[in-house]
Amino acid sequence: xxxxxxxxxxxxxxxxxxxxxxxxxxxxxxxxxxxxxxxxxxxxxxxxxxxxxxxxxxxxxxxxxxxxxxxxxxxxxxxxxxxxxxxxxxxxxxxxxxxxxxxxxxxxxxxxxxxxxxxxxxxxxxxxxxxxxxxxx
Amino acid sequence: xxxxxxxxxxxxxxxxxxxxxxxxxxxxxxxxxxxxxxxxxxxxxxxxxxxxxxxxxxxxxxxxxxxxxxxxxxxxxxxxxxxxxxxxxxxxxxxxxxxxxxxxxxxxxxxxxxxxxxxxxxxxxxxxxxxxxxxxxxxxxxxxxxxxxxxxxxxxxxxxxxxxxxxxxxxxxxxxxxxxxxxxxxxxxxxxxxxxxxxxxxxxxxxxxxxxxxxxxxxxxxxxxxxxxxxxxxxx
Numbered sequence: 146x147x148x149x150x151x152x153x154x155x156x157x158x159x160x161x162x163x164x165x166x167x168x169x170x171x172x173x174x175x176x177x178x179x180x181x182x183x184x185x186x187x188x189x190x191x192x193x194x195x196x197x198x199x200x201x202x203x204x205x206x207x208x209x210x211x212x213x214x215x216x217x218x219x220x221x222x223x224x225x226x227x228x229x230x231x232x233x234x235x236x237x238x239x240x241x242x243x244x245x246x247x248x249x250x251x252x253x254x255x256x257x258x259x260x261x262x263x264x265x266x267x268x269x270x271x272x273x274x275x276x277x278x279x280x281x282x
Numbered sequence: 283x284x285x286x287x288x289x290x291x292x293x294x295x296x297x298x299x300x301x302x303x304x305x306x307x308x309x310x311x312x313x314x315x316x317x318x319x320x321x322x323x324x325x326x327x328x329x330x331x332x333x334x335x336x337x338x339x340x341x342x343x344x345x346x347x348x349x350x351x352x353x354x355x356x357x358x359x360x361x362x363x364x365x366x367x368x369x370x371x372x373x374x375x376x377x378x379x380x381x382x383x384x385x386x387x388x389x390x391x392x393x394x395x396x397x398x399x400x401x402x403x404x405x406x407x408x409x410x411x412x413x414x415x416x417x418x419x420x421x422x423x424x425x426x427x428x429x430x431x432x433x434x435x436x437x438x439x440x441x442x443x444x445x446x447x448x449x450x451x452x453x454x455x456x457x458x459x460x461x462x463x464x465x466x467x468x469x470x471x472x473x474x475x476x477x478x479x480x481x482x483x484x485x486x487x488x489x490x491x492x493x494x495x496x497x498x499x500x501x502x503x504x505x506x507x508x509x510x511x512x513x514x515x516x517x518x
Contacts, residue, residue: 151375151443159374159438160351164489168440171486232487236513239506247489 163251171228174221181218212273219265224258286310286361288319290331291371293378301378304328312362316370317345320356333382340496343432347372347382353434353494373437375446389433392449395475396457401468419464426459426504428497435491435501441484448484449475451491451501458504461517469517477512485509 156169188202205211231254235241241250275281286308293301306323317335324331335345338357345356348371350364361368376384407413429452436442436450457476461469476482482505491501511517 148444148446152440155374155440155443158351159348159490161438161440161488161490162493164487164493165440168486168488235487236506236509239503239510242487242492242503242506243500244489244492 163248167228167231167251167254170224174225174228177221178218178225181214207276209273209277212269212276216266216269216273219269220258220262223261223265224254227254227257227261283309283311284361285366286319287367288323289367289369290320290323290381291369292331292381293372294330294332294380304331310361312360314361315357316349316354316359316361316364316368317356319361319368320345320370332380341430343430343434343496346432346434346437346496348374348437353438355432355434355496358496373433375437375439375443376433384437386433388446389436389450389452390431392436392453393431393456395449396453396460396472397468397475398453398456398460400460400463401466401471403467413465415464422464423459423462425499426455426462428499429455429459430497431456432496434494434496435499438490438494439485440488440490441486445480445484447480449481451485451505454482454485454505454508455499455501458508461508461511469511473508473512473517476508482509482512 156165159165161168188199188205191198191202206215231250235246235250272281288306288308290304290306291301292304306327308319308322310319317338320331320333320335324333333345333347333356335357336342337344340355340358343355346353347356348354348369349356349359350369353373356370370382372378372382372384376386376389379385402413404413431452433452435455436452439448439451442448442450454476457472460466461472461476485502485505487502489502492499492503495501
């Protein structure tokens with residue numbers, strides 16, 4: 146079985162608990178952010194190489210699907226950072242790494258992510274609705 | 283007695299290249315172990331079913347497999363802990379040789395890299411007997427002495443699924459057992475191996491290893507302690 150197939154099989158079918166969920170979300174949010182950053186660097190580079198294309202790239206950012214994607218991008222960045230801090234904190238204090246601590250620590254991370262994400266989601270969601278349905282410039 | 287269906291993932295490269303599932307209906311007592319059911323299938327229904335087992339009492343670590351989606355020892359898993367359909371698959375991330383038997387050689391090769399044996403140039407005590415240590419010094423690495431090398435932890439680790447080059451939780455547990463032993467002098471050599479790219483830093487704390495360990499070792503904590511020893515340069 147190839148590593149990719151093993152990872153997918155394990156992620157979907159292995160019965161891990163909150164730690165496995167946190168791990169999978171960490172990987173997905175990290176890869177998603179990396180993909181966005183790569184795209185962003187590419188489209189920004191058009192300012193220098195193909196200035197005419199840059200306006201089109203900016204128009205693309207106003208597309209509702211893209212704006213919706215950006216709202217989830219913020220969630221991914223916040224989760225990746227918060228979960229990274231959780232892991233770093235536990236690495237500094239290995240005695241915290243016990244089975245009974247895992248569940249509350251993962252749920253705390255998710256709660257912190259949602260609390261930090263909601264204000265951004267509200268502002269960005271308002272902009273999405275404004276641009277898509279109310280004709281904002 | 284309850285009716286139980288065993289659903290077993292089978293593979294026999296001499297018979298066909300792809301794996302398949304076999305189903306076996308059995309009457310089972312809730313106090314029976316999954317190993318008992320596998321033995322009955324092999325002895326009474328299908329003699330070609332292949333799996334490892336030796337002591338049958340959770341000491342040798344031979345019968346590790348994925349039971350209902352999680353790694354466990356078949357000899358320590360009771361029918362009463364599971365539903366009426368029990369799914370049994372080989373360990374993940376390791377090459378399946380036949381049915382529930384996986385190739386454990388890479389696992390033991392990783393185990394050997396951490397030098398899992400006593401290292402000391404100090405001369406033995408004058409009376410030629412034991413190298414003594416205090417109960418507190420012995421307690422420091424007590425948890426990691428319990429490992430039976432069943433591979434349940436390593437095969438449950440998402441980092442290991444992604445890269446079989448990762449030495450895995452079991453090897454780190456073995457390294458921990460000697461690094462924190464006050465009589466041993468090989469901590470530097472072991473920490474060097476543990477600190478490499480495919481060492482402890484591959485652990486992203488998914489916690490599957492600790493939950494899978496049939497000996498109840500706090501594996502993630504042990505890995506954390508090795509990480510800290512590497513980061514601080516102190517073995518405490």
